[in-house]
Amino acid sequence: MSKSSEESPSRRTFMMVVIGLISAIVGVALAVPILGTILSPLFKKRDIVWTELSKVSDLEKIKPLTPRFIPVYFRVKEGWSINTLPRQVVVVKDITGNFYFFSNQCTHLGCPLHWVPAREKFLCPCHGGMFNALGKVVGGPPPRPLYRWVHKIEKNTVFIQNKFEDNPKDRGI
Amino acid sequence: MFKKMFKKTQDWFDERIGLTEVINEFNNERIPRRGGWAYTFGSLLAFLFTIQVVTGIFLLFYYVPYFPIARNATYYIKHHVLLGNILLGIHLWGAFTMIFFLLIHMSRVYFSGAYKKPRELQWVVGMVLFSVVVILGLTGYMLVGNENSWWTINVLTNVASHTPIIGGLLRIVVKGGTETSVITMQHIFAVHVWLLPIVVILFIPIHLFLIRKTGHQGMALEYKNSKLPDDDPNKWIHPDGTVPFFPDQFFKDMIIALGVFAVVYILAIYVGAPIGPMYRPLALNFAPEADWYFLANEELLKYFPGHGLIIFSTFLVPTIGFIILFALPFIDRGHERSPFKRPAATVLGILFLLLLVYLTLIGGEPKAPATV
Numbered sequence: 103m104s105k106s107s108e109e110s111p112s113r114r115t116f117m118m119v120v121i122g123l124i125s126a127i128v129g130v131a132l133a134v135p136i137l138g139t140i141l142s143p144l145f146k147k148r149d150i151v152w153t154e155l156s157k158v159s160d161l162e163k164i165k166p167l168t169p170r171f172i173p174v175y176f177r178v179k180e181g182w183s184i185n186t187l188p189r190q191v192v193v194v195k196d197i198t199g200n201f202y203f204f205s206n207q208c209t210h211l212g213c214p215l216h217w218v219p220a221r222e223k224f225l226c227p228c229h230g231g232m233f234n235a236l237g238k239v240v241g242g243p244p245p246r247p248l249y250r251w252v253h254k255i256e257k258n259t260v261f262i263q264n265k266f267e268d269n270p271k272d273r274g275i
Numbered sequence: 276m277f278k279k280m281f282k283k284t285q286d287w288f289d290e291r292i293g294l295t296e297v298i299n300e301f302n303n304e305r306i307p308r309r310g311g312w313a314y315t316f317g318s319l320l321a322f323l324f325t326i327q328v329v330t331g332i333f334l335l336f337y338y339v340p341y342f343p344i345a346r347n348a349t350y351y352i353k354h355h356v357l358l359g360n361i362l363l364g365i366h367l368w369g370a371f372t373m374i375f376f377l378l379i380h381m382s383r384v385y386f387s388g389a390y391k392k393p394r395e396l397q398w399v400v401g402m403v404l405f406s407v408v409v410i411l412g413l414t415g416y417m418l419v420g421n422e423n424s425w426w427t428i429n430v431l432t433n434v435a436s437h438t439p440i441i442g443g444l445l446r447i448v449v450k451g452g453t454e455t456s457v458i459t460m461q462h463i464f465a466v467h468v469w470l471l472p473i474v475v476i477l478f479i480p481i482h483l484f485l486i487r488k489t490g491h492q493g494m495a496l497e498y499k500n501s502k503l504p505d506d507d508p509n510k511w512i513h514p515d516g517t518v519p520f521f522p523d524q525f526f527k528d529m530i531i532a533l534g535v536f537a538v539v540y541i542l543a544i545y546v547g548a549p550i551g552p553m554y555r556p557l558a559l560n561f562a563p564e565a566d567w568y569f570l571a572n573e574e575l576l577k578y579f580p581g582h583g584l585i586i587f588s589t590f591l592v593p594t595i596g597f598i599i600l601f602a603l604p605f606i607d608r609g610h611e612r613s614p615f616k617r618p619a620a621t622v623l624g625i626l627f628l629l630l631l632v633y634l635t636l637i638g639g640e641p642k643a644p645a646t647v
Contacts, residue, residue, distance in 0.1 A: 141448060143447050143450070143458075144447055148452070148453050173557050181451065181457055182457075185457070187454060189557070190557055206559070210433075210576075211434060212426075213426060213429075213430060214558055214559070214563075216562075217559075229573075229576045229577040242577070243576065243577060243580045243584075243585065243588070245582035245585045271436060271442070271443035271446075272453045
């Protein structure tokens, strides 16, 4: 018969080490797949798609510095499903005729911006951010100008990608 | 005859597991006598939490955490499930009441100095419970699946994204991707229904166990007859008078519980749970609103403009605030208990509460842009 822990201090140490080791092995063996499950989204590549927005000839009719909100529907893979992401594209023509394709999300924390014609500004209903028609911050807490959608123009048609230019941390969207 | 049967049953259990002794061990705890009503908030919170668990379990019979469907499932519970409006209403108003009384419970403990040595851990465990309950409230708001839920998810995950270094990754992990999706909702659901309730269920017994270990150290008015000076820790061990927990204190607990439950029930029936409109990511005129307990924090987000300062409102101020609250017993180490004998702590506490109320009130004002 083996000695009890009370009879032999070294036996006691041995048993404590074994108990600790077993706990550690089981703990780590469980923690690894659990961590994998939690961190999995970091290893998934985002589904990026092109979606048709509008004809350039239609956009030409927009008045300068008057935003037009055009909805787009991105069909993207999200997790186990294919989903439609409805998003607003805010098209603004400046006085020289250049087009800007802004997102209507506030760059502060992502609330939906309201265009207030009387003040010619985008206002954020959450924390009071203000942007002018060209997307510059003119008041409130937003840290940067409006996000611009990645876009391309092919054969008189504007295509939009579900991705912002100059947005390293993928905030917003 | 019933008495005899009861006695026989009791003897049967006592012979095997000593049940009466166990029950007496729980019930005969001595509670300081004078502050009885002020000590009811703790058990009230345990009572409210039990109600949240019970109502929550049965809401799951109908709820689906899938973004477009979630709001319709909630709507179905309210309007089509028999008495579902009451169940949902109790869950909502119970949650509000719980957060409200948590603040009262914390204030009571703060002003009576009950977090002082040897009860530091008691306060820390209480703060864990407080943090978890607030997150439970926020995730519950998101699970309704209406328009506010959608924007709350977006705003709060964007707040998280301003955490230094890991912010961007944190946001993706929490959302289960870069977009608010089915998986985001499933994450929130798992956290609200499994993860956090289990934390609460684990920490409430620790909270209670610690009271037993450190002894009931009541408010200063329990020790008027003591001749020991205030800076003698032994003074706080023996209150002037005590009563047994059962039935004296439990009686008061039950009366308060009934009163609060009645209010929750009436609010559930007559006000109910507002479901709100379906989420519309394309909406051009929607002004998202936070729940009342988050308005103070929401107001904070309006200040600190620009790229360099945003971290103050999203990360530094709330984090430092929480660290100070967690570490309170280690910062304030004097032996004085009476709020009148430690004016600095009392005045700071009152000022903090006033600031909280003020921020909540101006945070709740209708916002100009939505109405222009």
